[in-house]
Amino acid sequence: METALTDTATPSIETVRALCERHSNWGRWGPDDERGTLNLVKPEHITAAASQIRSGRAISMALPFDDAGPQTGAFGRFNPIHLMLRDGADALAGTTVRDFYGGVDRYFRGTDDMIIMPLQSGTQWDSLGHVVYEDKIYNGYGAEWVSSKGALKNSVKNGADGMVGRGVLLDVPRALGVDWLEPGHAITGEELQAAADRGGVTVGEGDFVFVRTGAMTAARHRGGWGDYAGGDAPGLGLGSVDWVAERDIAAIAADTWGLEVRPNETPDVFQPLHIVFIVHMGLWLGEIFDLDPLADDCASDGTYEFFFCGPPLPFTRAVGSPLNPMAVK
Amino acid sequence: METALTDTATPSIETVRALCERHSNWGRWGPDDERGTLNLVKPEHITAAASQIRSGRAISMALPFDDAGPQTGAFGRFNPIHLMLRDGADALAGTTVRDFYGGVDRYFRGTDDMIIMPLQSGTQWDSLGHVVYEDKIYNGYGAEWVSSKGALKNSVKNGADGMVGRGVLLDVPRALGVDWLEPGHAITGEELQAAADRGGVTVGEGDFVFVRTGAMTAARHRGGWGDYAGGDAPGLGLGSVDWVAERDIAAIAADTWGLEVRPNETPDVFQPLHIVFIVHMGLWLGEIFDLDPLADDCASDGTYEFFFCGPPLPFTRAVGSPLNPMAVK
Amino acid sequence: METALTDTATPSIETVRALCERHSNWGRWGPDDERGTLNLVKPEHITAAASQIRSGRAISMALPFDDAGPQTGAFGRFNPIHLMLRDGADALAGTTVRDFYGGVDRYFRGTDDMIIMPLQSGTQWDSLGHVVYEDKIYNGYGAEWVSSKGALKNSVKNGADGMVGRGVLLDVPRALGVDWLEPGHAITGEELQAAADRGGVTVGEGDFVFVRTGAMTAARHRGGWGDYAGGDAPGLGLGSVDWVAERDIAAIAADTWGLEVRPNETPDVFQPLHIVFIVHMGLWLGEIFDLDPLADDCASDGTYEFFFCGPPLPFTRAVGSPLNPMAVK
């Protein structure tokens, strides 16, 4: 496996361009495709994944959605704001009946609530319309397909019935013998392979790959998010792109805010892997997945593959979606 | 099977009280339980359900979340409001870089969005804190545990890793030879059994049961929601309670706004089954599930059972949650 | 007074172009101006207006902001959604102290609330960034100055300390001897002058002019908003533009959703007066002002001028603002 990095002292937009060219999936599934790498999931992958369900354990990879989340307001992303429309205190005070049921008491008192949240504020899938590069989104659609009205192309809804299959956990810190990777650690293809080897799994077509960096473990250890959202972080580096791209996986997710190493290795390009993965490969990226419970489970039973079910919610024209991803073993 | 209805001309709060007493699960799983009937799902149910995955098809039961949803504003429930924080038009106009990236162009332009939505506005689970009856919520907790701060007891998060197991579709209109049930049709235990028989399935412990009334089909047929949200509707009647309760199922969901028949059979009690099911049985209820694609699939292959994965999102202190429920066959 | 309409059978974009050219204020107050016609309000106008305060009556022109407002969701405009963060029922249930004050009772229990609202959903000022025409906003700024980040030029905040001066009510239906104008009635300069004459007022430099069409009266009469928001309506016509422009007024507001007559007189141009007034004249437009109480007062005392105070709220980068406009007599 060659990497894009061999000849350059400092990676740059040229590195990104080379990776885009090498791995672009534009047109691979037709000119009208909006599903990208989810096309790689075949029925046989799903049935094979089902055979991984042996002990009957379901493990969530979702961080709770609440005001204790990692967001700081940067990039317009705030933590979810949860509000009650009516509640049990109203029931006790008699105000549910008086104010919501027209004064007619028919024994029932409901409670109701709502949420205000950026769709990328917590555990989330990025849609293929989440990134614009050189005025284009995935599959060559013009950026104008994502307007103030939303994503008329490449919306997150395209993944609503496709996020089911084989899941594989790559626990990089355990493979490297550390509790967590440090910010700035650029994970390579070799490290991903080492984690796969250690887990006894082969990553292949249609897989849902979960990369643990330990960043959430570290946040728990220090008792606070700090600059988890948007700051320096461990994550996939340019040296992982070929490894990821050559395996024809369905999606990849991590326990960090942005999947990629930060600072980015390319001083002139922000989030270069988002450009290669989302815009050119049509690869679905997941972020802020809480992989610690799953990692503990895998370490405990020695099995790093499982049945995965984690579709986005079908938000029409959305560029991201919160979800509750489940590993079933 | 006896019903609660044999001796009364008109059902009333007394009917509801009798059903609550007969089927109450308060204390069944300990005084601190907040999971209710999800306790009935055992690992062996999950492994057995996995064997239903034979053809590798994943079918979503979620209605799209958008402004074309069924809500009318009644009960404070409006359809989701989707908003872009920045978009592709900004990328084209140069305003992403100028206004969000401090004027520094590093090739990447992200799009971002958010949602404002009642948690019960679309395809949803009701939490066990959603209904107050006689100043109590499920398991006897006082209603004051659901305040303006949210549900400190019985929040929807308690279901976040428990909604996986065997799913069964009960297609009542197909069992009765009609396209859809009419509003006011109170589904009985006998009709549920007939649908199970027709599907060749036995409903049992830990099952996730999906009851199709055809109400969404009817809305599609007439080309509009009409009074789908809160108006007259087909749904479970008092005569179904014993059947449901005696089977020790994990959850039950329907393709209607409120699961129950409307008008309610009890002139003096609003949503009587919510009181019996949620408050006293601790049974998880799902509403506004789009069961039409699944029903077509089941009619096509003759198989009415499947692997189900449909956890709520772990909204902290919430009394409901949208979700994307998946049937995998 | 000539009008733009004399030579054309059907007004069109050419009519609008001629009006823009005739009345454009671009550059009039310098290349950096973002205040438009508010520059016309001089200190002496304010002191003169103060002399109109004779009886000590304050009359609001604001429609209540609530879910009974006129919006239908069209153009993304919904009625304000008001939500309590904590309330008196919490105080009674003990949940304010338990859930918001850390369990420490110090006698005080606050209530708190919030609002979600389009800034143009009720009684409102349009900012000078509210309309784009031929890729420009007022004073020739490029449309890119109003991005997803908001209005970096011509925001509503520019009016925050300038909306004080002499107010004049032009009660057109009373001048024409009717209860209200019918939808489609295009108010002319002659009719505005007739209303001024009937009120015994001369409209001049720096005035805040309020044009009553009776549309809100009609809605009250029929007991519902109907298509008030966005439907056919009485309002200013092309024949009023010269009259308005020549008087160098500070702002003009009406009791309709969009100020202009609907259907528009120009089949090929939507809201042509918005283009002339906002984009080229830099004239501040007010909409959904409830002028009925003021009109009754003016009819009662025969005085159609008053002290006006009605600044927008200084929402940073906003293109509109709700307000509570006050007439003081």
Next chain:
Amino acid sequence: METALTDTATPSIETVRALCERHSNWGRWGPDDERGTLNLVKPEHITAAASQIRSGRAISMALPFDDAGPQTGAFGRFNPIHLMLRDGADALAGTTVRDFYGGVDRYFRGTDDMIIMPLQSGTQWDSLGHVVYEDKIYNGYGAEWVSSKGALKNSVKNGADGMVGRGVLLDVPRALGVDWLEPGHAITGEELQAAADRGGVTVGEGDFVFVRTGAMTAARHRGGWGDYAGGDAPGLGLGSVDWVAERDIAAIAADTWGLEVRPNETPDVFQPLHIVFIVHMGLWLGEIFDLDPLADDCASDGTYEFFFCGPPLPFTRAVGSPLNPMAVK
């Protein structure tokens, strides 16, 4: 003037009780009153105030409403979230016409926006329903009148046409010869009188009184809000209550988050003056008023009284309201 403090080493709930008893206005304006001290504003106050308009200057006391505001999320109060519904970038990209106007180009392109904000997040009036004490709100209404539905009694809308009259600025730091008061400084009646004397004004019936502490000046000086919202602050102390109460003013506002000194002088009572002023006196309190520009103006011309116009927006059932308060001189 006596104070409630003479006999007690440490003020307590008993101090508050005595003040409530001494100054309660319950029933003063009838059992159905919801306007409290706004009843004290008489037409002659308004006409007299108009005579203060001599130079034609309008000065806003509003802090901009935006994400740079002082809130931290404490008490559920966050800074306003401003969102564009469609913007100029859409106009340039052609997406306004394509996505919002059904593809029909009629020259006009509108921009639109919305706000999500706690009603007490910035410059604001507290309504008389904002505080519950001993299960009651102002005028003895039960706390149940403020439910999840909002304030059915004592809502902020009751002030919508009553906030016009004589304004008086009491610039306490200038009276004391300092730039700003330090946190913990409990302003006394004597200090308020000193500020009035220094300004050459007598505070009397129906006045709108603005108390500058300099807290906002201090925040500007240090270049950040710090704990302005909810932390230690200068403000009115118990020793100011008699002075304020005996003057029969209409409303009082300050440049701090909570008007009162913090830490409160009563270890066992949070915000004791809110209890006395709002609950028992029915006095309207304003907070987060930016009094610096006004104070500079008053220092410059030596005139500390002015015409005031600052009604809340008529948010139905709200317990607070943002506003743009104007001093006109």
